[in-house]
Each structure stands twice: as structure tokens, then as C-alpha cells.
């Protein structure tokens with residue numbers, strides 16, 4: 001792996017705690033899921049930026065932790081467990097700390113249900129919208145139409161779920177943390193949030209959380225959180 005810049009978070013430095021989690025990440029929705037989670041649960045962590053625009057995700061040392069060559073990934077210094085895949089990371093950190101995922105019962109499964117919905121739906125589908133609509137407009141009109149249609153379908157599903165509910169699984173949870181960073185790219189997705197008022201209210205509520213604001217800026221401050 002290229003020499004990685006390491007920096008302890010303001011959180012861990014301010015509190016004077018020793019790092020527990022090594023976080024390998026970049027300034028993307030999947031990366032921000034992990035940094036927002038770490039800020040929410042308050043586990044001291046050290047950030048290792050993996051600049052995917054420079055192919056650092058293919059470095060052999062990183063591949064030992066994340067064989068799928070994608071961020072985010074973590075290593076837990078307490079037990080040397082390493083994990084890739086943001087959904088697995090969220091479940092692991094929730095179980096380690098007892099936070100943001102009910103330990104048992106229906107609430108646990110509904111939280112995992114909506115986490116899996118994010119991993120199979122908004123993650124890959126909105127990723128395709130970014131690829132075709134934001135970065136390669138005009139090259140593949142059918143793909144633009146297909147993925148934009150899917151984006152609107154997913155926003156509608158989320159909007160319906162949030163009608164009469166504060167958060168996707170009632171209590172704020174890892175499901176919200178997984179979905180929110182993808183919705184924060186609503187401008188790239190050409191989504192007018194006025195059409196999804198429950199998503200807009202939910203999005204703004206989560207954007208106001210101090211931990212989300214800190215996690216959004218990891219590993220680098222790329223500007224303020226977009227607001228509808």
C-alpha cells in the first residue's frame with residue numbers, strides 16, 4: 001500500500017482515547033456510512049485515506065483487508081478482526097457497542113431489512129445514476145433513463161416508508177446511517193426533494209446531527225452537506 005496518511009479524529013484526540021478501530025475510507029457515500037457510524041458510537045478511530053482516484057484500493061496491503069478492492073474497510077485493534085462491506089461493518093460496530101441496532105426481536109430484523117434494502121437498492125442503483133447521468137451524460141441514453149427511473153422508484157419507496165415514521169426502522173439506526181449518505185447526493189441524481197417530502201424531512205433531521213456532520217467530513221472536508 002502506498003504510505004497512507006494517518007490522522008486521529010478530533011473525537012479521539014479530544015478525548016485522549018487510544019484508537020480502537022482503523023478505518024480505511026474515502027469521500028464517498030459508502031465511506032461516509034462507516035465514519036458517521038464511528039462518530040455516532042464514539043469509538044476512537046484512526047482514519048487511513050484510500051484515494052480511489054489514485055487506485056490506492058488496489059494496493060496489496062489494502063487488499064489483505066478488503067479483497068474486493070473497495071472502501072470502506074475496518075480493522076478492530078481489540079481483536080484484529082478486519083472487515084470490508086459497509087453493511088457488515090455497520091452491523092459489527094453496532095453489535096460491538098450495543099448501539100443503533102436492537103439486540104433482538106422484530107426491531108432488529110426490520111433494521112437489517114432496511115439495511116439490506118440499501119445495500120441492494122440505493123447503493124448500486126444510485127451509483128449507476130452517478131456514473132451515467134452525472135459523469136457520462138449523453139453517452140448511454142437508455143442507461144440514463146433506466147437508472148433514473150429506478151432512482152425515482154427507490155425514492156418513492158423510501159418516502160412511503162417514512163410517512164408517519166421518524167426513521168426507517170422507527171428508532172434512528174444503522175439503516176438510516178446506510179441510506180442517508182446516498183440521499184446526500186440527491187443533486188447528482190437530479191432529484192427534486194419537493195416530490196419526496198417525507199424523505200426531505202428525514203434527510204434534514206439526520207443532517208442536523210453533530211455526529212453526521214463530523215462523519216461527513218472524513219477523511220477530508222469536501223464542503224458542507226448539501227441541503228434541499
Ligand SMILES: N[C@@H](CCC(=O)N[C@@H](CS)C(=O)NCC(=O)O)C(=O)O
Pocket residue numbers: 028029030031052057069070071072084085086087123
Ligand atoms: N458493497 C460495497 C461497495 C463499496 C464501494 O463500491 N466502494 C466504492 C466507493 S463508494 C469504491 O471503493 N470504489 C473503488 C473502485 O471501484 O475501485 C460496500 O457497501 O462497502
